[in-house]
Amino acid sequence: MVETKRRHGAWPDANGHTHFSLWAPDAGSVAIKLQDTQHDMTAAGDGWFTASLPVAAGTDYHYLIDGDLLVPDPASRWQANDVHGPSRVADAHQYSWRSNDWQGRPWAQTVLYELHVGTLGGYQAVQEKLPELAELGVTAIELMPLGEFPGGRNWGYDGVLPFAPDSSYGTPDQLRALIDRAHELGLMVFIDVVYNHFGPDGNYLGQYASDFFREDVHTPWGPAIDFRRRQVRDYFIDNALMWVQDYRVDGLRFDAVHAIGERDFLLELAERLHASIPTSRHLHLVLENEHNDAELLQQGFVAQWNDDGHNVLHHLLTGEHEGYYADFAGDATHKLARCLREGFIYQGETTRHGTPRGSSSGHLPPSAFVLFLQNHDQVGNRAVGERLRSLADDDALKSATALLLLSPMIPLLFMGEEWGSEQPFQFFTSHNDELGEAVRKGRQNEFKDFSKFSGQAIPAPNDVSTFETSTPDHHSREAADGQAWLAFYRQLLSLRHQHIVPRLQGSQALESQVLGEAAVAASWQLGDGQVLHIALNLGSEPVEAAAPQSAQTLFSYRAAGNHLPAHSVRVLLEAAQ
Numbered sequence: 001m002v003e004t005k006r007r008h009g010a011w012p013d014a015n016g017h018t019h020f021s022l023w024a025p026d027a028g029s030v031a032i033k034l035q036d037t038q039h040d041m042t043a044a045g046d047g048w049f050t051a052s053l054p055v056a057a058g059t060d061y062h063y064l065i066d067g068d069l070l071v072p073d074p075a076s077r078w079q080a081n082d083v084h085g086p087s088r089v090a091d092a093h094q095y096s097w098r099s100n101d102w103q104g105r106p107w108a109q110t111v112l113y114e115l116h117v118g119t120l121g122g123y124q125a126v127q128e129k130l131p132e133l134a135e136l137g138v139t140a141i142e143l144m145p146l147g148e149f150p151g152g153r154n155w156g157y158d159g160v161l162p163f164a165p166d167s168s169y170g171t172p173d174q175l176r177a178l179i180d181r182a183h184e185l186g187l188m189v190f191i192d193v194v195y196n197h198f199g200p201d202g203n204y205l206g207q208y209a210s211d212f213f214r215e216d217v218h219t220p221w222g223p224a225i226d227f228r229r230r231q232v233r234d235y236f237i238d239n240a241l242m243w244v245q246d247y248r249v250d251g252l253r254f255d256a257v258h259a260i261g262e263r264d265f266l267l268e269l270a271e272r273l274h275a276s277i278p279t280s281r282h283l284h285l286v287l288e289n290e291h292n293d294a295e296l297l298q299q300g301f302v303a304q305w306n307d308d309g310h311n312v313l314h315h316l317l318t319g320e321h322e323g324y325y326a327d328f329a330g331d332a333t334h335k336l337a338r339c340l341r342e343g344f345i346y347q348g349e350t351t352r353h354g355t356p357r358g359s360s361s362g363h364l365p366p367s368a369f370v371l372f373l374q375n376h377d378q379v380g381n382r383a384v385g386e387r388l389r390s391l392a393d394d395d396a397l398k399s400a401t402a403l404l405l406l407s408p409m410i411p412l413l414f415m416g417e418e419w420g421s422e423q424p425f426q427f428f429t430s431h432n433d434e435l436g437e438a439v440r441k442g443r444q445n446e447f448k449d450f451s452k453f454s455g456q457a458i459p460a461p462n463d464v465s466t467f468e469t470s471t472p473d474h475h476s477r478e479a480a481d482g483q484a485w486l487a488f489y490r491q492l493l494s495l496r497h498q499h500i501v502p503r504l505q506g507s508q509a510l511e512s513q514v515l516g517e518a519a520v521a522a523s524w525q526l527g528d529g530q531v532l533h534i535a536l537n538l539g540s541e542p543v544e545a546a547a548p549q550s551a552q553t554l555f556s557y558r559a560a561g562n563h564l565p566a567h568s569v570r571v572l573l574e575a576a577q
Contacts, residue, residue, distance in 0.1 A: 006238040007048075010162060020051045022063055023231045024208040031064040038064065039398035039511075047209070047231065057091035071204040072161065075238065078172055079148040079164040083202030087164075091244035095176045099183035104250045104282030105139060107302050108367060108504040111405075112190065112412040113138040113492060114375055117146065118153060119425075119471045120415070123170035127178040130185050136418060136486070138492025140188035142253060144376055146175070148192065150201040151430025153467045155376065156192070157255065158199030158429065163549065179247055188250035190286070191243050195236045196259035197221035201435055204332030219259050227262035236265075237272055243282060244273060251284035258290040270300025286370060292344045292358030293385050297368045303410055306369040310378055310412050312336045313400055315516045316538045317373075318391040322451065327351050333514050340407070340522035340534075341512040343369045345381035350386050366408035366509055366524060373397075373404055374414040376425065383447040385426035385470065387417065393421075396538050398488060399557055402569045403536050404562045405492040406500060406555060408507045408524050413489075416472040420485035423473040429461040436462030495555055499573060503527045514541040519564065529576030537564040548574045 012018045024030055025047030032039045032051055041049035041063075056060075060080075062070045072079060076087035119127050126141075133141065145156030152168035159166075165175045179189045197219060198205070205212045206223075212232055217224035226232055243249045252273075257266060270285055277283055287304040289295060297304060312328040312335045315321060321329035328335055328345070335345045342362035351357050353540055361368075372378070374388050389397060404411050416423060428438055440460045447458060459466045474480045506527030513521050518539030522534045532554075535545035542565045553574035558568035 006234075006241055007075060008235050008238045010061070010073060010087070010089050010156075012089055016054055016056055016060065017052050018055050018057075018089050020053070020061075020073075022049045022237075024049055024063075024065060025211050026488075027065045029066055029495050030208075031067075033062045033064045033070065035060060036418070047211075057089050057094065059089045061089065061398060062086050065208045069204070069207060069210070072202075074161065074203075074205055074209075075235070076148070076161050076164045077242075078167070079161050080167050082167070083148055083150050083160050090172055092172075092242075095180075097174045097176070097180055097248070097374075099180050102183040102248070103280050104284075105186070105188055106282060106505075107284050107410070108409050109139050109186040109497075109501050110188070110284070111137060111139045111496070112142050112370065112410065113140065113415065114142045114144065114192075115415040116144045116155070116376065116425075116470075117169045118166075119467070122168075123165075123174040123178045127181050130178075130182055130187060134185045134187055136490055137314040137497060138187065138413070140190055140250065141182060142190040142192060142251075142412070145192045145194050145255070148202075149199055150267055150432075153428050153430040153464070154199075154207075155380065155427065155429075157194055158201070158431075159194060160192065160199045160202040162195075162236075163242060174210060176247060179249065183248070188282075188284075190251035190253055190284070191247075191249050192253045192255060193240065193243070194255045195239075196225065196256045201431060217261060224259075224261060227260060227265040228473070233265055233268065237269055240269060240273055241276055244276060250282060251286060253286045253288065255288055256290070257287050263293075263296075266296060266301075267299055273570060274300060292346055292361065294344065294347075294359045294361040294364060297361075297364055303368050303370050305375075305412075306339070306343065306371050306409065309339045309369065309371045309409070310373065310375075312339060312345060313373060313403075314388070316376065317388065317396055320391075320452075333518055333520060337512040337520045337522065338513055340520065341509045362509070366507060367410055367504060369409045370412050371404055371407065372412040372414065373400060373410060374417050376414065379414060379425045380427050380470075381454065383452075384533075385424035385459070387422055387424065389417075389420050390422050393567055395558060399536055399567055399569035400538060401489070402492060402555055402557055402571060403534055405489070405496050406532075406571050407498065407522075407534060408504055408526070408532065411496075418486055418489040419477040419482035421476060421482075423469075423471070425470045426459050426466050427461050428467040428470055430467075431462055436460075459461045492555065499554055500526075500532070503530060507532075515545055515564070516533040516541060519543040519545075521545050531574040531576075533570075533574060535559070535564055535570045537566060537568050540566045542566060545570065547572055550575055 010020050030041045030049040041051040044050045071086040077090035078088040145163045147159030147162035148164040149159045213223040214226040285301045344361040346358035503526035510523040519537040521535040551574040554573045555571040560569040
């Protein structure tokens with residue numbers, strides 16, 4: 001464990017003082033403005049301004065740039081009055097943790113459950129739902145981004161103050177209480193963090209720290225963040241360290257790192273995070289990366305979200321083939337077989353855009369890939385936010401779910417799918433009227449090339465009804481249909497924890513083959529030498545799948561012996577030779 005010094009932000013000490021530090025290289029002067037007083041900061045070189053004041057946690061403050069521009073702290077730990085309001089000094093050490101012996105769980109035990117805190121009612125409301133998730137067999141919750149965003153309704157990817165857990169969900173200590181309770185129940189907590197861009201409203205950095213960005217590289221969100229600069233790197237590394245040390249999270253999921261041009265920043269980030277904790281503590285760093293950079297998964301990052309796996313399964317379940325599904329619709333069965341055997345489907349092949357994508361991944365363990373059938377992107381980034389159950393046959397969906405939960409890849413569930421929810425999850429915001437209208441038009445334009453949505457009105461993100469529509473339908477969870485789906489997920493997760501998890505460490509893919517249209521078989525050697533066989537038929541015609549005589553049936557849905565009718569699955573476990 002290496003001592004980690006963090007510089008950005010406001011730090012209260014034990015003697016009733018708070019130490020303020022702001023990087024503002026374009027500013028001639030900076031002052032701290034409290035409610036009734038104003039205090040000049042000292043220029044400390046390299047663009048830094050510092051001050052120490054006799055104020056304690058709970059004090060509200062702004063920074064005053066050049067006597068004119070009033071801004072919140074870009075590293076504010078608590079933003080009680082939204083993105084333009086004053087920052088509030090917060091003491092990370094005031095909370096009394098109950099789960100002090102918690103060291104996390106090994107990666108092999110991970111079953112992720114992605115959720116949106118706002119649609120569930122805030123930090124305290126999520127905490128109340130933790131026991132039912134633990135009982136289901138989930139071992140980790142993954143919270144969509146929490147950094148303060150404008151208004152009270154947002155996915156979190158429009159955040160502009162990444163150090164401040166959004167105040168519309170509750171206080172920082174209420175978030176700690178949620179994490180504390182999760183640990184008491186044996187649940188890990190992951191936070192989704194966004195280091196590739198800031199949202200469109202409330203980010204003032206460009207007005208006093210233009211060097212934070214680079215004008216020569218642009219992204220879909222504007223000028224790229226300049227990770228070549230030490231102060232910029234440390235800003236985001238400080239943020240990651242905050243989650244790991246001050247909130248004791250067990251893992252971070254890094255959003256869209258393909259939009260970060262400086263790959264060495266990612267390596268430094270992983271190295272410093274792992275060095276900041278005792279070797280006895282588990283910390284899991286997970287990527288979203290369209291580049292399919294397999295080497296990163298051997299350099300401090302434990303896994304990547306496998307969009308390839310999702311996309312080919314979605315096509316096979318729904319027949320959808322437009323947009324990014326076009327890259328997976330051709331020869332889809334062979335693509336699924338490759339995914340089960342090697343992880344990534346695209347390992348350098350050319351996509352529909354005419355550019356190569358990905359790198360060789362067959363040498364990686366299956367646990368290096370997070371597999372899912374639904375998540376916030378794949379549901380919410382649809383035009384009207386339909387869930388998979390509204391698009392696919394129930395039997396086919398259950399068969400694919402068995403693959404998801406019993407394969408050696410790490411499974412991720414999206415809130416509500418475990419009870420077969422058909423409630424949409426849509427893209428929602430609470431921007432000012434002008435920005436809200438621009439987002440609505442952009443959203444409408446985004447789907448103009450999809451024939452399915454031609455001429456169809458897309459839900460306006462800024463309408464309160466769009467948010468309300470996206471709130472999980474817990475009443476349907478208690479209905480007979482919801483309970484039947486829950487029992488199905490509970491059975492599969494029980495089998496996973498009993499038979500797959502204890503053998504997952506050291507597992508490797510053996511082979512996969514195409515059995516017929518939309519039907520595949522795959523085998524993995526598990527860590528103890530036993531062999532896992534999964535035969536899946538998502539097609540409309542029956543297929544045959546030979547089974548080793550010594551194998552025992554772990555799970556079967558609609559399959560009988562070697563015969564797999566349409567929309568069926570069979571999972572076998574063969575003893576070590």
